[in-house]
Amino acid sequence: xxSKIFIKIKMLLWLLAMVSLGLSSGCYSKKAAVPEEEPPxxxxxxxxxxxxxxxxxxxxxxxxxRDPLSGGIYMAAPVSRDAVLRMNEVLFDSLVDSKIYQLxxxxxxxxxxxxxxxxxxxxxxxxxxxxxxxxxxxxxDAVLAGHIYRWEERQGTAIGVHRPASVAFDLHLIxxxxxxxxxxxxxxxxxxxxxxxxxDAETFFQSGGRWLTAEKLAILGLxxxxxxxxxxxx
Numbered sequence: 001x002x003s004k005i006f007i008k009i010k011m012l013l014w015l016l017a018m019v020s021l022g023l024s025s026g027c028y029s030k031k032a033a034v035p036e037e038e039p040p041x042x043x044x045x046x047x048x049x050x051x052x053x054x055x056x057x058x059x060x061x062x063x064x065x066r067d068p069l070s071g072g073i074y075m076a077a078p079v080s081r082d083a084v085l086r087m088n089e090v091l092f093d094s095l096v097d098s099k100i101y102q103l104x105x106x107x108x109x110x111x112x113x114x115x116x117x118x119x120x121x122x123x124x125x126x127x128x129x130x131x132x133x134x135x136x137x138x139x140x141d142a143v144l145a146g147h148i149y150r151w152e153e154r155q156g157t158a159i160g161v162h163r164p165a166s167v168a169f170d171l172h173l174i175x176x177x178x179x180x181x182x183x184x185x186x187x188x189x190x191x192x193x194x195x196x197x198x199x200d201a202e203t204f205f206q207s208g209g210r211w212l213t214a215e216k217l218a219i220l221g222l223x224x225x226x227x228x229x230x231x232x233x234x
Contacts, residue, residue, distance in 0.1 A: 042182060044101060044173070044230055046140040050113065050131060051088035051106040052169060054079035055147040067147065068127040069172045070184060076149040083151045083214070087169070090219055091226075095144075100231045104138045112137050128179045135176030142182060146171035153214045154191075165214040166190035171225065183230055187221035 055065060055076040062077040088106045095103055112134050116123055123130050127145075135143040150168040168188040172181050191212055212220070 042141075042175070044141045044182075046102040046104070046138070046142075047095075047173070048104040048109045048135050048138050048140045048143045049088075049092050049095060049106050050109045050134060050143055050145040051091055052084050052146050052148050052171075054081070054084050055149045067170065069131075069145065069147075069174070070170070070181065074149050074168070077152070079148045079151045083218075084148060086215060087148060087218060087222070090222060091144075094223065094226055098226070100229070104140060108138075109134055109143075128174065131174050132176045132179050135174070140176060142173045142175060144171060144173055148218075150188075151214050151218070152190075154211055156211060159210070164191040165212055165217045167214050167218040167221065169218065169221070173230070185225040185228060187218075187225050189217060189221055191217055 055067075055074070056062070056078050058078045058080060060078055062075065064073060065076045066073055092103070092105055095101065113130060116130055116133055123133070131143045131145055135141075146169055148167070148169040150166055152163070152166040154165040155163040166189070168186075170184065170186040173183040174180070175182050
């Protein structure tokens with residue numbers, strides 16, 4: 001009789017253990033299924049457009065240089081001041097038309113940039129640092145800046161060339177608080193005929209099948225990369 005009671009007690013204890021294990025497993029599963037919180041999205045409302053600078057000035061021999069913003073190594077050639085001013089004009093006008101951000105113009109930005117360098121020449125040696133200070137001066141969320149590495153004009157006409165136009169530039173959005181690069185892009189293009197490069201048919205058709213000037217090739221590239229900016233129109 002006692003042996004039967006003992007067996008029943010053992011079975012009851014075994015059932016209680018299984019129920020307890022099932023409950024603890026269920027609690028663990030529910031806990032594990034809780035989704036992780038996503039990191040906060042950095043919102044960009046106001047941007048200082050410092051714009052482009054020539055990576056290499058006129059009178060300097062083409063050479064390999066280090067990009068002061070990203071640290072990348074690029075082949076650069078002298079770029080005229082006129083080309084830089086024209087690209088900054090197109091850049092700012094394109095951003096105004098897009099209505100993505102509140103903007104501070106390149107003229108305003110470079111005024112502050114120059115004053116900062118004049119007040120502390122050592123600051124001019126640290127491009128990221130000075131861009132941070134420009135952004136903080138205007139209370140902006142990001143600073144847009146870049147360099148033009150190559151600006152080779154076509155030799156010939158729209159119908160035929162001895163040498164096609166070739167341009168290269170980059171752009172960076174820099175966060176003033178910590179100097180982090182939150183977006184960057186690069187355009188590097190030497191125009192080719194359709195027969196030379198079937199993979200780049202897009203450029204051929206956008207050019208109307210004609211040979212572009214360096215300015216028109218650069219503007220075509222700028223319009224393309226701006227579509228990939230945070231909040232840009234795809």
